[in-house]
Amino acid sequence: MGCAGFWPLGTGVRHLDGARPLVVRVTRVKIAVCVKQVPDATVHKRIDPDTNRLDRSGEGALNATDVNAVEEALRLKEASGGEVVVVSLGPEKAMDSLRKALAMGADRAVLVSDDAAAGSDLVATSRVLAKALEREEADLVLFGQQSSDGDGAVLWAAVSDRLRRPMVSQVAELTVDGDAVTGKRQTEFGYDVIAAPLPAVVAVSDAINEPRYPSLKGIMGAKSKPQEVFSLADLGVDPGEVGEAGSSTTVRAVAPPPAKSDQVKIEDDGSGAEKIVDYLAEKRLI
Amino acid sequence: MSTLVFLETHDGEPTRGGLGVLSKAAALGAGDVSAVVLGTGVRDAAAKAGAHGAAKVFVVEDDALAAPLPQPRVDALEAVVAESGAENVLFAASVLAADVASGLAARLEAGLNWDLTDLRVDGGELVGTRPALGDTVLVEVGWTSTPRIGLVRSGTFDPVESGGTTEVQDVSATFQDFSTQARLVDHLQEESSGPSIEDADVIVAGGRGLGGPEGFSMCEELAAALGGAVAATRAVVDAGWYPYSAQVGQTGKTVSPKLYIALGISGAIQHKVGMQGSGTIVAINKDPNAPIFDFADLGVVGDLAQIAPKLTELLRART
Ligand SMILES: Cc1cc2nc3c(=O)[nH]c(=O)nc-3n(C[C@H](O)[C@H](O)[C@H](O)COP(=O)(O)OP(=O)(O)OC[C@H]3O[C@@H](n4cnc5c(N)ncnc54)[C@H](O)[C@@H]3O)c2cc1C
Numbered sequence: 078m079g080c081a082g083f084w085p086l087g088t089g090v091r092h093l094d095g096a097r098p099l100v101v102r103v104t105r106v107k108i109a110v111c112v113k114q115v116p117d118a119t120v121h122k123r124i125d126p127d128t129n130r131l132d133r134s135g136e137g138a139l140n141a142t143d144v145n146a147v148e149e150a151l152r153l154k155e156a157s158g159g160e161v162v163v164v165s166l167g168p169e170k171a172m173d174s175l176r177k178a179l180a181m182g183a184d185r186a187v188l189v190s191d192d193a194a195a196g197s198d199l200v201a202t203s204r205v206l207a208k209a210l211e212r213e214e215a216d217l218v219l220f221g222q223q224s225s226d227g228d229g230a231v232l233w234a235a236v237s238d239r240l241r242r243p244m245v246s247q248v249a250e251l252t253v254d255g256d257a258v259t260g261k262r263q264t265e266f267g268y269d270v271i272a273a274p275l276p277a278v279v280a281v282s283d284a285i286n287e288p289r290y291p292s293l294k295g296i297m298g299a300k301s302k303p304q305e306v307f308s309l310a311d312l313g314v315d316p317g318e319v320g321e322a323g324s325s326t327t328v329r330a331v332a333p334p335p336a337k338s339d340q341v342k343i344e345d346d347g348s349g350a351e352k353i354v355d356y357l358a359e360k361r362l363i
Numbered sequence: 364m365s366t367l368v369f370l371e372t373h374d375g376e377p378t379r380g381g382l383g384v385l386s387k388a389a390a391l392g393a394g395d396v397s398a399v400v401l402g403t404g405v406r407d408a409a410a411k412a413g414a415h416g417a418a419k420v421f422v423v424e425d426d427a428l429a430a431p432l433p434q435p436r437v438d439a440l441e442a443v444v445a446e447s448g449a450e451n452v453l454f455a456a457s458v459l460a461a462d463v464a465s466g467l468a469a470r471l472e473a474g475l476n477w478d479l480t481d482l483r484v485d486g487g488e489l490v491g492t493r494p495a496l497g498d499t500v501l502v503e504v505g506w507t508s509t510p511r512i513g514l515v516r517s518g519t520f521d522p523v524e525s526g527g528t529t530e531v532q533d534v535s536a537t538f539q540d541f542s543t544q545a546r547l548v549d550h551l552q553e554e555s556s557g558p559s560i561e562d563a564d565v566i567v568a569g570g571r572g573l574g575g576p577e578g579f580s581m582c583e584e585l586a587a588a589l590g591g592a593v594a595a596t597r598a599v600v601d602a603g604w605y606p607y608s609a610q611v612g613q614t615g616k617t618v619s620p621k622l623y624i625a626l627g628i629s630g631a632i633q634h635k636v637g638m639q640g641s642g643t644i645v646a647i648n649k650d651p652n653a654p655i656f657d658f659a660d661l662g663v664v665g666d667l668a669q670i671a672p673k674l675t676e677l678l679r680a681r682t
């Protein structure tokens with residue numbers, strides 16, 4: 078069974094050669110990309126037993142699927158002109174991760190940071206982000222596929238309801254044509270193609286592109302790009318509407334999951350294949 | 364405590380996931396259980412909800428709900444929640460339902476807990492179980508206000524028929540101008556090609572770590588050596604590296620082979636839900652922190668391009 082000639086998205090190989098028309102009719106677009114700082118993959122993620130919140134003290138990184146959203150925004154900008162601003166809610170040190178987006182080519186970073194916002198759930202987070210996004214008046218608001226620490230893959234729907242804008246999620250192929258966006262996405266029942274007029278909210282999937290690495294020049298230049306930090310008061314958000322006070326979900330208890338027995342993990346030292354064969358033979362699977 | 368369950372429909376039939384959550388809600392035995400069906404020509408689907416424990420089904424039939432798009436469903440649910448006075452609103456996760464649940468949470472300023480793998484009632488309170496941080500912790504979640512909105516992890520509850528008829532009540536909704544701006548312009552059903560992965564005893568699955576579509580030849584050769592089938596993640600299917608019919612996970616197939624070998628797959632929850640029933644899971648991944656190692660029986664940290672061809676060779680030599 079081969080897969081040659083099977084491209085469910087028609088132009089599915091596009092990002093291997095990079096030649097696909099992202100923007101059909103040229104209009105400058107202002108794009109806001111919602112990005113999150115998450116614990117770096119090398120950090121052991123834990124819930125702090127004192128607060129029942131995720132321990133964010135370790136090293137942070139730009140959420141991996143948000144990098145796809147930044148990349149898509151940059152491609153749109155490169156095709157049509159415009160501006161790319163990254164917008165985030167998080168602790169002050171989250172700016173370190175936003176700078177990666179600036180190094181990739183984003184023009185500005187906006188971080189909402191306020192102690193009162195810590196512990197915000199989906200609804201409270203969407204309240205703050207919507208306020209920050211309203212100020213930006215972007216033509217297009219992009220989201221990544223999911224945050225690696227929250228794994229909700231839902232925030233865009235709450236935000237777009239507050240912004241009162243049309244929304245398309247899980248987009249694996251995106252086109253901006255004049256004043257409309259078209260996204261192709263996979264569902265449980267095949268692929269849907271959905272169009273919406275701008276301004277709109279779009280959440281992309283991790284398959285939409287292969288993100289670039291920041292160049293050395295980009296990394297150097299990032300430091301001098303505008304990096305604004307807003308408090309809740311700056312945005313006119315009542316602290317009682319965010320954080321735990323503004324959240325209607327609670328964590329009652331945290332427990333380890335039932336342990337899976339007999340797990341084996343080995344480092345390949347050149348004999349990995351042999352060890353797999355031995356393992357399968359021992360389990361009578363071969 | 365009254366509970367409303369969102370029943371997603373496809374081709375006029377309620378989805379298995381929705382009926383599963385409805386069955387669970389009925390089994391909780393905590394107050395009235397009703398269902399809601401939205402769309403056009405969905406009244407027959409509504410009638411089926413009785414057999415799964417809904418005493419009442421609210422139906423909104425409107426052309427604005429013809430396409431499977433979330434935003435008009437938020438408007439319709441807002442009307443149904445107001446009409447029914449439901450204190451719990453439950454959804455089975457799907458691409459559509461997740462967006463509806465989240466939009467509704469913002470609209471009603473209500474709490475949403477997602478990825479629930481169990482529900483119970485404790486002292487008159489609804490309590491959910493949510494595996495978090497890549498399923499490395501189990502969190503018991505609650506709500507501090509009503510309505511409580513819950514999104515249940517895909518494939519969690521099986522439908523159970525408890526008999527019973529249901530009363531159908533029509534509700535009309537008004538739609539926000541922004542809710543009806545997105546339009547479905549095309550729907551593509553993928554042809555399935557090749558042998559069905561659902562029946563295979565051995566599956567060799569490939570992810571983005573294969574590096575490109577040509578990497579799948581490694582999967583195919585290994586699968587041939589084991590007499591198995593080839594599967595893929597959504598990331599590589601959406602990128603056009605392999606057919607949709609071979610996709611495992613939330614929006615793909617659910618498989619439970621005796622042996623599942625994952626090559627270059629990170630192990631996202633949405634992939635895991637489609638293969639966690641496999642007998643033995645072997646994973647090869649170069650990232651020692653990849654989540655797949657948390658649930659693989661045998662995890663090998665290393666470069667699949669080195670290990671997989673050698674493994675194929677060794678297996679061929681045995682036969
Ligand atoms: C609503 C929704 C539904 C979804 N449905 C599905 C679904 O049905 N099925 C599904 O699979 N996903 C689904 N997803 C997507 C899912 O969350 C992940 O994004 C996806 O599974 C990732 O695919 P991947 O593992 O191939 O890619 P990645 O996450 O990019 O992982 C690639 C892995 O390969 C490893 N690697 C790279 N090079 C090598 C090498 N040389 N040797 C060894 N290892 C290497 C890397 O370390 C990495 O861990 C869904 C997501 C959402 C939000």
Ligand SMILES: Nc1ncnc2c1ncn2[C@@H]1O[C@H](COP(=O)(O)O)[C@@H](O)[C@H]1O
Nearest residue numbers: 111112166221223224227229230231232
């Ligand atoms: N704190 C945050 N600030 C800005 N954007 C966020 C934040 N959390 C999540 N996002 C965005 O929402 C997407 C989905 O997140 P989630 O629903 O948490 O999985 C992410 O990929 C980001 O694009």
